[in-house]
Amino acid sequence: MNFRQxxxxxxxxxxGTVTRLRARAYEIGALRAKRLDANVISVGNLTTGGxxxxxxxxxxxxxxxxxxxxxxxxxxxxxxxxxxxxxxxDEVELMKSxxxxxxxxxxxxxxxxxxxxxxxxxxxxxxxxxxFQRLQLARDADIVLIDATNPFGGGRLLPAGFMRExxxxxxxxxxxxxxxxxxxxxVEAAVRRETTAPIFYARAKLEYLQYVSGGxxxxxxDARPRRWFAFCGIxxxxxxxxxxxxxxxxxxxxxxxxxHHRYAQDEIDxxxxxxxxxxxxxxxxxxxxxxxxxxxxxxxTDLAYCHMSLEIDRGEEFWNEIQTAVAISRSKKK
Numbered sequence: 597m598n599f600r601q602x603x604x605x606x607x608x609x610x611x612g613t614v615t616r617l618r619a620r621a622y623e624i625g626a627l628r629a630k631r632l633d634a635n636v637i638s639v640g641n642l643t644t645g646g647x648x649x650x651x652x653x654x655x656x657x658x659x660x661x662x663x664x665x666x667x668x669x670x671x672x673x674x675x676x677x678x679x680x681x682x683x684x685x686d687e688v689e690l691m692k693s694x695x696x697x698x699x700x701x702x703x704x705x706x707x708x709x710x711x712x713x714x715x716x717x718x719x720x721x722x723x724x725x726x727x728f729q730r731l732q733l734a735r736d737a738d739i740v741l742i743d744a745t746n747p748f749g750g751g752r753l754l755p756a757g758f759m760r761e762x763x764x765x766x767x768x769x770x771x772x773x774x775x776x777x778x779x780x781x782x783v784e785a786a787v788r789r790e791t792t793a794p795i796f797y798a799r800a801k802l803e804y805l806q807y808v809s810g811g812x813x814x815x816x817x818d819a820r821p822r823r824w825f826a827f828c829g830i831x832x833x834x835x836x837x838x839x840x841x842x843x844x845x846x847x848x849x850x851x852x853x854x855x856h857h858r859y860a861q862d863e864i865d866x867x868x869x870x871x872x873x874x875x876x877x878x879x880x881x882x883x884x885x886x887x888x889x890x891x892x893x894x895x896x897t898d899l900a901y902c903h904m905s906l907e908i909d910r911g912e913e914f915w916n917e918i919q920t921a922v923a924i925s926r927s928k929k930k
Contacts, residue, residue, distance in 0.1 A: 604756040640728025646831025647741040651906035668719035675856035736925035744777035825871035829857030
């Protein structure tokens with residue numbers, strides 16, 4: 597525990613108390629969640645760090661779409677802005693780029709209100725992004741993601757740590773997915789102390805690198821002989837560099853920013869100079885970061901982003917467990 601965490605630690609006590617009481621109030625019916633007349637699958641986590649929620653939301657939405665189900669996504673749109681098409685954010689733009697117009701996205705703090713709007717458009721299945729703590733909206737399946745590289749955010753609640761809820765909250769989960777690993781016995785054992793929910797594993801898979809701008813354009817033909825300077829503004833930035841090296845890419849240096857960071861021209865210029873000093877051939881970021889480069893008008897070096905997908909072990913079994921959870925939940929509501 598560092599000095600800052602020590603100062604903030606006393607505040608975790610009232611935070612934890614309120615969090616537990618709130619969850620208990622919903623559990624016993626003292627507070628009632630609003631229910632949409634549709635099937636709702638929630639994707640969330642216990643910590644504030646990135647665990648791969650957006651790739652999981654996309655995986656589920658694409659699976660529903662492939663089965664011909666009328667699907668919508670509900671998301672908060674953190675650190676978003678208002679544009680001509682309504683509220684948006686880097687994660688919303690990423691979802692739109694992957695899904696096109698086939699799956700509508702309701703963006704805003706009031707997920708129930710956004711859901712009602714999409715119900716009027718015929719949506720019958722919802723994927724609730726970052727929904728585990730959004731107890732105001734009833735859901736039929738709760739999927740909780742845990743990052744194997746930083747599973748419980750140091751074990752301390754906000755504001756001293758990174759945990760939104762204590763590990764006991766896992767008792768609400770229908771399924772647990774350990775990300776960025778294919779085997780994590782210690783994490784699995786910690787999860788098993790709290791819940792009997794099925795546990796699955798998932799990892800990010802690199803599909804290709806796409807140039808944004810600079811001296812090149814289009815897909816990067818062969819990224820591995822090149823040396824890259826990595827940068828990102830995501831919830832767990834160090835995991836991005838781990839992934840890049842696991843994919844066999846040569847990373848000569850890196851720079852991290854706060855989650856949802858919008859890049860300025862001078863920041864790109866500074867990183868390009870540092871990359872050059874480290875004999876790197878270009879800059880490399882996540883696909884989400886790509887949508888935060890609007891203020892950058894020129895690129896002094898090649899810049900590319902990673903297009904990734906989610907690889908889930910026992911994917912069919914995982915999908916069947918989701919459907920079973922939804923079916924059980926819906927049968928109880930009849």
